[in-house]
Amino acid sequence: MVETTVQLLCPECTKDWQTEPGELPTSTEMFHCPNCHASRRTAEFMRTDRDLQTLKQLG
Template sequence: MDETSVRLLCPECAKDWQVSPGDLPASSDMFHCPNCHASRRTAEFMRTDRDLQTLKQLG
């Protein structure tokens, strides 16, 4: 069975990666880039609107 993941893109350093939505805080909560430690709302790290919707549904 495939595990659902969302794609993230840091608006500061442009690091991109994938993670399970259950491993992320809510879309309106603060999230910190593991690469440059930029702090923004989790929603701002979502690569696409579809990734954001997946986070909201499964996170």
């Protein structure tokens, strides 16, 4: 089985990382950057539109 990940980028501190979509809240829920603790909708942390679509489909 192929592991699917999404890429994230914090809009405040620019930390970038990747994780599995199932480990994240839905795109409209609040998410907190593990680096600077900025709080925004999860969708705002998605690096690309494709990552956002993956989150919506598999998250």
